[in-house]
Amino acid sequence: MKYDVVVIGGGPSGLMAAITAGRNGAKTLLIEKGNKLGRKLAISGGGRCNVTNVLPDNELIAHIPGNGKFLYSAFSIFNNSSIIEYFESLGVKLKEEDKGRMFPVSDSAKTVVSTLVKQLDVLGVDQKLNTKCDAVHYGEETHEVILENEKVSTSCVVIAVGGKSVPNTGSEGQGYAWAKKAGHTITELYPTEVPMTSNEKFIKDKTLQGLSLRDVEITALKPNGKPIKSHRWDILFTHQGLSGPASLRLSQYVVKALKQFKVDNIDVNVDCFPDEGEQNLADKLMKQAKEQPNKSVKQVWKGTVPERYLIFLMEQIGLDSSTTYHHLKKKEVMDLANQLKSFRLKVNGTLSIEKAFITGGGVSLKEIVPNEMASKLMDRLYFCGEILDIHGYTGGFNITAAFSTGFVAGLNAAQRASEVRT
The missing domain is CATH 3.50.50.60 (FAD/NAD(P)-binding domain)
Structure with a gap:
């Protein structure tokens, strides 16, 4: 026929x-x-x-x-x-x-x-x-x-x-x-629209596996630290790296950057407060701690970001989560605000083209x-x-x-x- x-x-x-x-x-x-x-x-x-x-x-x-x-x-x-x-x-x-x-x-x-x-x-x-x-x-x-x-x-x-x-x-x-x-x-x-992979120890150890961050901005950075592309939406930490809509959108830029710069990995920056300046965020955190001086900072700040992420960032900067306002140093608060605004991890690629959505x-x-x-x-x-x-x-x-x-x-x-x- x-x-x-x-x-x-x-x-x-x-x-x-x-x-x-x-x-x-x-x-x-x-x-x-x-x-x-x-x-x-x-x-x-x-x-x-x-x-x-x-x-x-x-x-x-x-x-x-x-x-x-x-x-x-x-x-x-x-x-x-x-x-x-x-x-x-x-x-x-x-x-x-x-x-x-x-x-x-x-x-x-x-x-x-x-x-x-x-x-x-x-x-x-x-x-x-x-x-x-x-x-x-x-x-x-x-x-x-x-x-x-x-x-x-x-x-x-x-x-x-x-x-x-x-x-x-x-x-x-x-x-x-x-x-x-x-x-x-x-x-x-x-591959595009594909989860990104990382060899960071905290990824390998599954420290943050399954944790979602909502409405964050993630940015792929050139080797000189300048931004390549940013996307704002949700991200998800996995046992292999990063997924979630913002990560998927960023993935093609990571694929191209690794090739263009002939490097093994590139930095990705996670900003949990894209609409707020670092100093302003630090002032807010300090004010909250001051208002509840006898509570541990973990208790005071737990609504800021998911608790597991908060504790993880505090560990990164060596801040004991049981610390109260009485023993809190201004530098520690500034360091935490910095991590909340620009936590960096190294991404070494993505899953295969077969695992990509597109x-x-x-x-x-x-x-x-x-x-x-x-x-x-x-x-x-x-x-x-x-x-x-x-x-x-x-x-x-x-x-x-x-x-x-x-x-x-x-x-x-x-x-x-x-x-x-x-």
Whole structure:
């Protein structure tokens, strides 16, 4: 059987590409090598599925540090408002949470995935699950997609197989070979949105394992101490280093800095009070101690930061937590304020690209038509989603890019197929 459009990969971008091609009259086949569609969608947002982010386009693009500007054309066709309208038109009610993140009211990713899968059926899109694609052969008139036990002919191919991150959802990097075969360049791949690792003794000893710090600012520093990039949100100490949204956002800058400066580790600064000056903080701590002079400083200051972190910092500066105001030295208070504002740890890298949420690098955007997602090198070939050299922070930005590029690829593949038909 000959198809107008074959979409390879059933993640967010592939689902959107197949639905859009089907809606625009193309006879469409969606191929997924796993036994379920939308596996990465199903685990996004902690299983609640952060479908998009409501920030205006220019801010959205600022949150997509990996070539976000390339998306202006795609967003002019299908952006975050379009995504919200699309899901609400299908009966999926959404709600806004902190930092512009949009979730289904049901708090379940299943709602989103099942709604998309149902649309495939409504539009008559054929689906092949548990089907591995071995190769793509490009031809003058038709392209051939080689499956395990059959060949499928199609006018247009949309490659939506993701990057190399979270391989258990099916993203194993197989699409790069098909892109290269069509003449495309793959830019260097690296992990982004990934926990950072450290060999600091307190990390190895698991002293702070499982401890979260809320609304802190963490900064990656150059070897000369100058800041590279800061992010403000929550962090989590792990048995390997640092995780949590602010750490994940900082990770790509750490990866690049280690390479750029050819060093084994770089300093990361943790500031628990980004809105307050060090002297002001010290004055506050001293005032609190003075107001309760007979209580231990641990008791007095325990609401400042989580108690385990407070005791840890006091140990760093040699301040006995049972000390009272009567024996408290001004220098000790200044030292603690300094630690609360700028606790430094050495970070030596990140977990592997397979453990990352997102892959940095991919099909070079110089070779892609931005308002079509079409290959400039091969007629009737389209790319969407994470296989492209685009990556954003967590918080709905990558899914927005996936849905947007998927929509544009599906739309243009369907239009191109109809031109070939007539």
